[in-house]
Amino acid sequence: xxxxxxxxxxxxxxxxxxxxxxxxxxxxxxxxxxxxxxxxxxxxxxxxxxxxxxxxxxxxxxxxxxxxxxxxxxxxxxxxxxxxxxxxxxxxxxxxxxxxxxxxxxxxxxxxxxxxxxxxxxxxxxxxxxxxxxxxxxxxxxxxxxxxxxxxxxxxxxxxxxxxxxxxxxxxxxxxxxxxxxxxxxxxxxxxxxxxxxxxxxxxxxxxxxxxxxxxxxxxxxxxxxxxx
Numbered sequence: 001x002x003x004x005x006x007x008x009x010x011x012x013x014x015x016x017x018x019x020x021x022x023x024x025x026x027x028x029x030x031x032x033x034x035x036x037x038x039x040x041x042x043x044x045x046x047x048x049x050x051x052x053x054x055x056x057x058x059x060x061x062x063x064x065x066x067x068x069x070x071x072x073x074x075x076x077x078x079x080x081x082x083x084x085x086x087x088x089x090x091x092x093x094x095x096x097x098x099x100x101x102x103x104x105x106x107x108x109x110x111x112x113x114x115x116x117x118x119x120x121x122x123x124x125x126x127x128x129x130x131x132x133x134x135x136x137x138x139x140x141x142x143x144x145x146x147x148x149x150x151x152x153x154x155x156x157x158x159x160x161x162x163x164x165x166x167x168x169x170x171x172x173x174x175x176x177x178x179x180x181x182x183x184x185x186x187x188x189x190x191x192x193x194x195x196x197x198x199x200x201x202x203x204x205x206x207x208x209x210x211x212x213x214x215x216x217x218x219x220x221x222x223x224x225x226x227x228x229x
Contacts (some may be wrong), residue, residue, distance in 0.1 A: 002173045003067075003110040004133045006074075006103055008140030009170045012148035016163035017096065023157045025089050035093060042101035047212070049108045055208050060185035063109045064178060071174030074102030078168045082161050099171070106174055140170070 014036060021027050021035060058065040077098035085092035114129050148163040216222055 002136075002177050003103070003106045004137040005140040006170055006174060007107060008137035008142075009144050009167050010100070010103065011141040012144035012163060013167050015145065016148050016152065016160050016167075019152045020157055020160045020164075021089075021092075023160065024086055035096075038093060039096045039100055042097065042104045046104055046108050049105045050112070051208055051212065053109065053112070057186055061183055062186070063113065064181045064183045067106050067109050067178040067181060068175045070102040070105040071171065071176075071178055074099045074106075074174070075168050075171040077102070078164060078171060082164045082168070086157070102171075144170075 017035070017039075018032055021032060027035070053062055053066055058069075077095045081092055081095035081099075085095055110133070114133065118129055144166070147166065151162045151166075152160055216225060
């Protein structure tokens with residue numbers, strides 16, 4: 001739920017970035033669209049994040065460590081953008097892109113957790129979880145946009161940075177709640193036991209890549225991916 005709330009916060013972040021960029025570097029609409037396009041590039045390669053999480057557990061954890069790390073990375077990158085972003089347009093853009101990389105990575109984990117929680121359960125459970133996720137995203141977006149607009153009305157760059165700080169505070173909720181994420185640490189012993197019990201098997205990196213390519217080569221999936229990109 002926290003991850004989806006941060007996703008909603010990205011909407012008011014874009015508004016703040018627009019006002020801040022115009023005030024500091026006097027960029028035009030086309031340059032701002034270029035900035036936003038680069039900023040959201042990490043969202044186009046989410047499949048890679050899923051493969052990374054499944055194939056490369058850290059300290060025996062597939063999700064907990066990743067969500068804490070990327071939650072902190074997102075908050076730190078935004079803090080750097082606030083403190084030093086005004087000195088360089090490129091530094092500001094890199095920090096914003098790193099932030100969206102962090103949010104996209106955490107979104108993949110949140111989606112995976114939602115699927116696991118609804119697996120082998122009724123359709124109503126899945127519907128309620130999806131409704132909760134999208135409600136938190138929508139509420140965060142609306143409240144954030146109203147607050148950010150009120151902050152930006154002053155028209156001063158320093159006032160716009162308050163909207164950035166508000167986003168940093170929202171971003172910090174991810175690693176804080178990530179520390180309490182229930183996940184069993186995987187070891188060689190319990191991984192072998194899981195496979196022997198017939199539950200979810202543990203695949204190697206090579207096996208995951210082969211299965212992904214086989215899936216993408218299916219006609220209906222390939223055409224859908226081709227249409228997106």
